[in-house]
Amino acid sequence: MKVISLNVGGIKQAVEKGFLDWLKDQDADVVCVQDVREKTWKLGDAIERPDGWEGYFFDAEQDDYAGTGIYCRRLPKAVMTGLGFELADREGRFMQVDFEKVSIASFLMPSGSNPAEKKLFMEQYLDFLTKLRRKRREYIICGTWNIAHRTLDLANWQDNQFSIGFRPEERAWMDQVFGPLGYVDCLREVNTDADQFTYWPDAGSQRLRQEGWRLDYQVVGPNLRRAVKKAWIDSSVNFSDHAPVIVEYDL
Structure with missing residues (x-):
């Protein structure tokens, strides 16, 4: 199974830059998108159901803001939206599709422009992840976690130690996710190379100089650790200031 996660930074803007042509050419099974910034009823069939894909979306209440989506090659057994708490659900920040052996989620963490709200x-969300580990179903959580976990995940990390997305308390939170809770960072499971970035604040010059952040992840529970066969970031894709994270699983 091949799964792609991409923060589109507004799906209609991404479509104008060729997102649908790119999607058509992907040999993936599932493509998760974040920061859709559009109501589903405004998308139209070309975006909601492009050839070969079935799209599902979870809208934010606010217009032109947040939201998540999942494109599937085959129909899932079920589609679920929300985490059960207002901060997530009013902004469409989590949805999942269920298949026979695994559930795949699209997730968008708040950026942190409001630090108290992000905290x-x-x-x-940590409570949710804790409860999720008790379930028998396996999960692949794709999306923008908006935290660079380690110094390896951020260019010029020395100058950003107290920047939003790399603050000590945020990195300590990620330590809990990938430590005691037992979740697995799929990219780092098979790829420990430097300069593996998914986001560039200045998508032009910084992207060329590889001065980025790794804010986007695919995350699984420990039972799927050995299922991760290949993982990479395609920095050539340029629909937004994020790049897609691509993982191949043996399921």
């Missing part, structure tokens, strides 16, 4: 979100 509360992280606390509530």
Whole structure:
């Protein structure tokens, strides 16, 4: 199974830059998108159901803001939206599709422009992740976690130690996710190379100089650790200031 995660930074803007042509050419099974910034009823069939794909979306209440989506090659057994707490659900920040052996989720963490709100979100989301580990179903959580976990995941990390997305408390939170909770960072499971970035604040010059952040992840539980066969970032894809994370699983 091949899964792609991409923060589109507004799906209609991405479509104008060739997103649908790119999607048509992908040999993936599932493509998760984040920061859709559009109501589903405004998308139209060309975006919601492009050839060969079936799209599902979870809208934010606010217009032109947040939201997540998942494109599937084959129909899932079920589609679920929300995490059960307001900070996530009013902004369409989590949805999942269920297949026979695995559930795949599209996730968008708040950026942190409101630090208190992000802190509360992280606390509530950690509770969700804790409960998720008790379930028998396996999960692949794709999306923008908006935290660079380690110094390896951020260019010029020395100058950004107290920047939003790399603050000590945010990195310590990620330590819990990939430590005691047992979740696996799929890219780092098979790829420990430097300069593996998915986001560039200045998508032009910084992208060329590889001065980026790794804010986008695919995350699985420990039972799927050995299923991760290949993982990479395609920095040539340029629909937004994020690049897609691509993982191949043996399921």
